[in-house]
Structures are given as structure tokens and as C-alpha cells.
Amino acid sequence: MKRSLLVLILAALLGGCATPLPRAGWQRCELFFGFAIPGGGEVSAGDWQAFVDGEVTPRFPQGLTVLPAQGQWRNAAGHVEREPSRVLVLLLPDDDAGASARIDELRSRYRERFRQEAVGRACTAAQVVF
Template structure:
């Protein structure tokens, strides 16, 4: 018992004088981007991560003459989305609502598409083309587009 107590005292003295001998973890904080700074350059990422943009698009499925079918959605993804963003994407179906231009609240099933991509004029143009094409093909009033700078590793 005396030996155990002495070892405990030596440990306490060692900690008080020399520290733990372990390096303190380095915590890196990233600034929170503001709406005015929606570019990948607005944040700094710790390696191996790189500054990218995360874009989320919300596509309503209701249209004047019915709904966008699963086959039509899959054709849109295969013909329009994948060629523009071949590195990958994530999508899921949700229930949502929005206010039309005339003030009426519309509730509908929607598809959400998440893309992580570089901050390039080509990527932004591709997103604008997707939105315009979907609105035209499926008689949509709008597609919600949100973009946030993120740190990502592929």
C-alpha cells in the first residue's frame, strides 16, 4: 500500500511540474460564412479537406397535369444531372410546402438533390441549367437553390 501511495504522489508531482507529456489537441475553428460570402474561398479547411460548395436543390413533383413520375425523375437525373456532376450526388424524397406567387400555400412531394462541387463558373452555370431545364420540362414555378461553403474530402 505504501508503494502505491508513493507512486500516486510521484504521478501528482510529475503532472504538476512537467505536465502530462501528451500534446494538447489542436482545435481549428472555421469562421461561419455569411450570406454575402457564399464562396468556397470564404472558409479555410484543415488538410486533407478542401474548400468546396455544398448545393442543395429542392424540386417539387406536383405540376398542373398530375405529378412528375419516378421514371421521369430518374430520366432527369440520368440525362441532365449526372452528366453535369459525374463525381457523385445524393438525393432523397421529402414532403414540403411553399407559397406560390399568388399567395396560395402548396403542399407537395419533392426531391432534394445534394451536390458537393468546386466553386467554379462552370458548376454554377450547370446548376442554373438544371433549374431552368427542370422548370421548363415539368412546368415548375420555381426550384429552391441553397449553397453553403464546406470543407470536404473525397
């Protein structure tokens, strides 16, 4: 009798220590920013940080991740371009109705500011826990 009570108490205590399960209802959006500027040069570290501070953070103040990358893609003229890049990762709740428009604003601002042909976007369903 005592043993089964001990097992029950331990099970209850250990259940409280479990990591919460990831919740559905989120998106993981990745944006791909090339750093090569047409005609020569690259987006500097200072210019990138100014873009993050002035454009990204105000639109997504709840958080973000930036990963350094080396990108490759085929441009509109059919040439393979290789360049330093950054991947911006955003985790967004599905009920954030304005998120898609804010992402497209970022893409447009970056293309205009740094004369880019494109900024890639990939969004997938995600299960998230913090």
C-alpha cells in the same frame, strides 16, 4: 529510456491511422424539386430518373445524392403548396468555375419540362473529406 521510445513509436503509428481533416474550398449545393404538376398530376418516378440520368448526371458525373422529401412553399399567387419533392445534394470544389451555370441550367430545364414555377437553390461553404 525504453518506455519513451515505445511511446514515440505508438504515437507515430496511431498518427497514421487518423481520419483526414475536412478540407475547405468546397460548396454544398442543394436543389429543391417539387413533384406537383400545375393542372394536376405529379412527376413520376420514371420521369424523375430520366431527368437525373439525362440532365443531372452528365453535368455532375463525379457524384450526387438525391433525398426524398415533402416540401411546402408559398407560390406566386400566395397559396401554400404542399407536395412530394426531391432534394438534390451536390458537393462541388470552389475552383469548378462552370458549376453555377450548370446548376442554373438544371433548374431551368426542370421548370420547363415539368411546368414548375421555381426550383429552389441553396449553396453554402463546406468542409469535405472523402
